[in-house]
Amino acid sequence: MNMHIDQAKRILVANDRGGYTVPTDRLYPFQWNWDSAFVAMGFALYDTDRAYRELERLVEGQWADGMIPHIVFHQPSDTYFPGPSVWRTKHTIPTSGITQPPVFAIALRKLYEAAGTQAEARTLPLYEAALKWHRWWYKARDPEGTGLVALLHPWESGSDNSPAWDIALARVPTTTQTPVVRKDIGHVNAEMRPRDDDYKRFIHLVDVYAACGWDPAKQWEKAPFKVAEIQTTAILLKAGEDLEHLASLFGRTEDAAEIAALNDRTRKAILAQWRPKLSRFVSRDLISGDDVEAATQAGFIPLLSLDLDTGITDALVTEMKAWSKGLKVAFPTTKPGIASWEPKRYWRGPAWAIINWLLIDGLRRNGRPEAAEELRKSTIMAIETEGFAEYFDPVTGEGCGGLGFSWTAAAYMWLM
Ligand code: DGY
Known part of the structure; x- marks a missing residue:
């Protein structure tokens, strides 16, 4: 073996x-x-x-x-x-x-x-x-039925300190009722982790929602951070397609119809977030009403769940290639070279095997097997060279964050 x-x-x-x-x-x-x-x-x-x-x-x-x-x-x-x-x-x-x-x-x-x-x-x-x-x-998370689901905390995205949150999170106060006692930087180099101010804002949000008794309607009303997010919505749609498929297999016709209608609404809503001038899809900040234009991996994740027309797929693939040019490991979670790009700091630039997994599936779905294969090989090479790290510095290839990481292990097996 x-x-x-x-x-x-x-x-x-x-x-x-x-x-x-x-x-x-x-x-x-x-x-x-x-x-x-x-x-x-x-x-x-x-x-x-x-x-x-x-x-x-x-x-x-x-x-x-x-x-x-x-x-x-x-x-x-x-x-x-x-x-x-x-x-x-x-x-x-x-x-x-x-x-x-x-x-x-x-x-x-x-x-x-x-x-x-x-x-x-x-x-x-x-x-x-x-x-x-x-x-x-x-x-x-979509009480108005827009088809896009919103996150009330950056941790919900899994991409905790992504530049995607910089504007929306800056509105959240750094004051907390709960003392912030970070343990993460006792395990991992602080340069690879979110900053102290990020943590203060993360905990401020937890305090606000705990005070709402975790009631979703109250949280929706009080949320100081509310982003209709493109990566999560694209994942929800792919999961919705799989759920619809299972519902049909199990003879749950009413469920299948209900899920199909939700999927359909979401499909249209994601497509409406395509921005040709950026060659990416964008999230929407529901507090300011603005597009989230930060250049992060999230804008490419709709490949996973939409059958896109060739014009959009070409633009996405060309943009992905431009971001990956000259890197040792693709795909960077922030566009290299921009002000917010930090190749070792968690979700501000590093390459993550599970993000690559989603992108590889999306590229295959949209008829780009060569681009998928390049990304697959890059991921495998990074892991075989550096081990099962949490993520990889795309410039040096160094394995960063936690080591012996479970999802990197799962991604390796899946991509082999
Ligand atoms: C953390 O604590 O770093 C996690 O990403 C939150 O889920």
């Missing part, structure tokens, strides 16, 4: 905490939502039982209103901030109070296809959980 696959599997074993996988030891010692969905797809390649377990453990954290939180605190750990006492949520198993990109149904379809029809009984409860979550997204 390829020794790297062997290593990837060993990382997943080392990060197993009893049916769920932590993203990496100490830095992220709990179950994270979209991490687990990617990890489940990795497991689906060789151990479907364990893959199902990953998703089953995640939905133990699902709220009564359908939200699947971004962190499930299955067992205590003192190596992470902010823990349950900062979130002050009411779920039986402690959880955070915000969510994360809905990769879950994408993973569920892959699992079901890997496990075969005998897995229907095990798939159905997870299908129901996904359906509830998708309904929550549309009700809680």
Whole structure:
């Protein structure tokens, strides 16, 4: 067997905490939502039982209103901030109070296809959980029915300190009721992490929403940060397509029609966010009403869930090539050379294997197998050279952030 696959599997074993996988030891010692969905797809390649377990453990954290939180605190750990006492949520198993990109149904379809029809009984409860979550997204995060879903916290994007939030986040005060006691910079070089002011704003938002008792309608009204986000919406649409597919397979015709209508609305809404002058799709800041023009990877993610016309696909691929030119590892999460580009700082420039995975799928879907193959090889090369790092400096290729990272291991197996 390829020794790297062997290593990837060993990382997943080392990060197993009893049916769920932590993203990496100490830095992220709990179950994270979209991490687990990617990890489940990795497991689906060789151990479907364990893959199902990953998703089953995640939905133990699902709220009564359908939200699947971004962190499930299955067992205590003192190596992470902010823990349950900062979130002050009411779920039986402690959880955070915000969510994360809905990769879950994408993973569920892959699992079901890997496990075969005998897995229907095990798939159905997870299908129901996904359906509830998708309904929550549309009700809680798109109450006006625009087709785009909004994030109320940068952590919900998974791209915590992306330049995409610079303008919207600058409006959020740095004052907090909760003392900010960072643990992350005890595990990872501070130069690779969000800055202190980012953390103060992240925690300010948590305080505001905790004061709303985590009620979605109150949060919507009070939110000092509200961005209808293109990457999350594109992921929601791909997951919605997979959910619709499962609904049809399971003979759930009413569900299938409901999901198809939501997908259709979202498809049109994403297309309306295409900006030819930028050669990218853009998010919308719902507080200022402005486009979010920051040059980040998010603008390319709609490749994943739309069948685009050739003109748009050509423009996206040309722009992606321009951003990747001269880099050791593609694809950068911020356009190289612009003022906000920081090739080692978390989501402000580095290349991430899971983002590449989404882009590769999107390029294939839109008939660009060569571009997909280039990105696939770049990702594999980075991992084989530097190991299963959280992310990679695109200029030097250096593996950065946490090491022994679960989703990098899953991405490697999936992309091989
Ligand atoms: C963190 O704590 O760095 C996480 O990305 C929040 O989910």
